[in-house]
Each structure stands twice: as structure tokens, then as C-alpha cells.
Amino acid sequence: MSLPGSGSGLAGGPGSPKVYVKVPASTANLGPGFDALGMALDLYAWIEMGIASTTEIRLYGDQMNGVPTDKSNLVYKVAQQVFDKAGIAHPELDIAMYSDIPLTRGLGSSASAIVGALVAANALIGNKLSPHELFQMASALEKHPDNVGASLFGGLTIAFWDGERAEYLRIVPEDRLDVLVAIPRFQLSTEKARHVLPEQVPMKDAVFNIGHASLLVAAFCSGRYDMIRHAMKDALHQPYRAPLIPGMSDILERAEEHGALGVALSGAGPTLLALVDGKEGRGAELERFLLDTLRDRGIEADTMWLKPCAEGAAVLSHFDPNVPLIDNVKGNVRT
Ligand SMILES: Nc1ncnc2c1ncn2[C@@H]1O[C@H](COP(=O)(O)OP(=O)(O)OP(=O)(O)O)[C@@H](O)[C@H]1O
Numbered sequence: 001m002s003l004p005g006s007g008s009g010l011a012g013g014p015g016s017p018k019v020y021v022k023v024p025a026s027t028a029n030l031g032p033g034f035d036a037l038g039m040a041l042d043l044y045a046w047i048e049m050g051i052a053s054t055t056e057i058r059l060y061g062d063q064m065n066g067v068p069t070d071k072s073n074l075v076y077k078v079a080q081q082v083f084d085k086a087g088i089a090h091p092e093l094d095i096a097m098y099s100d101i102p103l104t105r106g107l108g109s110s111a112s113a114i115v116g117a118l119v120a121a122n123a124l125i126g127n128k129l130s131p132h133e134l135f136q137m138a139s140a141l142e143k144h145p146d147n148v149g150a151s152l153f154g155g156l157t158i159a160f161w162d163g164e165r166a167e168y169l170r171i172v173p174e175d176r177l178d179v180l181v182a183i184p185r186f187q188l189s190t191e192k193a194r195h196v197l198p199e200q201v202p203m204k205d206a207v208f209n210i211g212h213a214s215l216l217v218a219a220f221c222s223g224r225y226d227m228i229r230h231a232m233k234d235a236l237h238q239p240y241r242a243p244l245i246p247g248m249s250d251i252l253e254r255a256e257e258h259g260a261l262g263v264a265l266s267g268a269g270p271t272l273l274a275l276v277d278g279k280e281g282r283g284a285e286l287e288r289f290l291l292d293t294l295r296d297r298g299i300e301a302d303t304m305w306l307k308p309c310a311e312g313a314a315v316l317s318h319f320d321p322n323v324p325l326i327d328n329v330k331g332n333v334r335t
């Protein structure tokens, strides 16, 4: 089978079509929803992809340090899986990436790369795969559906992946919700943060999380944000991960005293995330509390105010293929 615009099949080069995809960051778990809840955030990565005669990968931005530019690159490898699934021979690819999402900090950078690659490669072949198929592939690649569901579909996603099949529903948080993240200046890989988790948990902890995660989803669905402080508690992963992030336990215990609706470890960490009902109220106090608590334990961090993002990964039609991706992103004020 040949690729659209690639002439006799896989030949790329000047004139070959390029696609552009914008994909949001995400936070996973939201406390009790371990491997199930995810929320897209208005912090983004952009991917440009086209067919080429020789593979070339260009990375832009401060967040890409250490990301490989050869065929071991995650985006390249995931794109090839799309071609495989669509029955198309592996093409050489021209890929460019710019990202504002910090790597390995718990804000879903790997999910954004996986989802961006799936959506871009699928767009290159005329969207032969359905969103459902992309979600199955993304969940199988990431091994849990929380970050990838949020990055792919936007909003707050509630999902499972049973090893063979993923399903999800999506809700959109209200506009008044603000999200404060404190991003420690050290990396913590998901692999390391999963390694500290026990293989088995007591029944009472499982029951605790079922109740809290269910109430949290109901709080979002009903707009009962007053319930978040009760619901955003976890017994399955945060207690085991807390020793990896000095100051985390104090923040989980006391952030609500400083104006948070609720607080959690973002994904596998080390970022800590607080939900706030309007940052104009006590936002500055909360920000100071997070930074001071981490600093007291020797951890420097950076804060960012974000909003939930209702839209998932999107193919952009207004980028100019004749200018570098970085100029497209900056020239379009990161739209
Ligand atoms: N744009 C990208 N291109 C290629 N590889 C990437 C990209 N973004 C992330 N990765 C890969 O994903 C790894 C980070 O994945 P990891 O799951 O440890 O952290 P995270 O996704 O940022 O955090 P979390 O899953 O807790 O939200 C990076 O070290 C890199 O190998």
C-alpha cells in the first residue's frame, strides 16, 4: 500500500505532505484513581511528521535533553507501529518535536509522545485507524490508560486497561478549577516509582481506594468540589512513593489548610499537584506553602498554574510546512 502524497509508495522528500499534532500534558491518578483517572492540562508538545528518504529527528526546547534522535526515539518507534497495524511497510520519517512538558516529572511526557506519534502517523495515512484503536495501542504501550486517555481525548478520563482492552469515559471539569503544580528539579522515572509499590495490598486499602476514587469522580460529575478534600486520598501508591519525594507527606497532609481543594502526587511524581477553586483566592499562599515545604526538605521546585484542558491531541492545519516547527509554534503563539 502507498502513503498519501508519497508517489510510488514510500518515497519522501520535498513536496511530501507533513502533519502537525498538538498534544496536551496530563496528570494521572488524582490521588485514589491509580492507573484509572487522568486529566489533560494546558501544557503542550507539538510534533511534525512527514515521509522522508532518510530518517531525521529534530528536537527543540529545553525539555528534550537526553531524548534520542535516532530510530530508538519513542515517537519514531510508535509511529512505525501505526504503519504496521495499517499494513504499510515501514517508511523513513522526518520528525520534529517541541515540548513544554517537563520530562520524567509526572506530567505525562511519555504519554504525550506516544499519543502525538499515534495521531501524527495515523493522520499521515489518512486516519485509517479509529480513535478507539489508537487508545488500545496507547494503553498497551504505556501499560496503563490514565495519561494516554487524557492526552488523546482531553478532559478528565476514567479508564481501565485489563491487559487486552481499554475503555474510557470522559468528563470536562468546570472552568473555575485551577491546577497548581510544584515540579521538583529532579527526575523520577515511572519505572523507579512503580518499583517501590507492593505486589499485593491489604483488602482494607483496596476498599479505601474504591470508595475515594468513586466519590472523586462523582464530585467532578456533580460539581460538588467541596467533596474533593475528602475524596482525594489514596492508600495504594502515595504512601509507598512518599519517601522518594522529601516534603511530599507534609504537603499531602496540610495543603488543604492553605486553600487547596485537594492535593496529590501527579502521576508517578515527583510533581505535586493541587486543585484549587479559583486561584485568585488563596493561590499565592498555597504556592508559597508548596515551595517552602519542599525547600525545607532540601528540594528546589518550580511552580506552574495550569488549567484542565478539554481537548485532546489535535491535528493542526494552519502550520506552514516551509518553516521549522519551532517557528510555527512560536509564530502561532503556541496554538
Ligand atoms: N517527546 C518525547 N520524545 C521521545 N521520548 C520521550 C518524549 N517524551 C518523553 N519521552 C520518553 O519518556 C520518558 C519519560 O517517561 P516517564 O513515564 O518516566 O515519565 P513521564 O511520562 O514524564 O511521567 P508520568 O508517566 O509519571 O506522568 C523519557 O525519559 C523519554 O524516554
Ligand SMILES: N[C@@H](CCO)C(=O)O
Pocket (backbone or CB within 6 Å): 028, 029, 034, 035, 036, 144, 146, 147, 190, 193, 194, 237, 267, 268
Ligand atoms: N498511573 C501511573 C502513572 C504514571 O505513568 C503511575 O502512577 O505509575
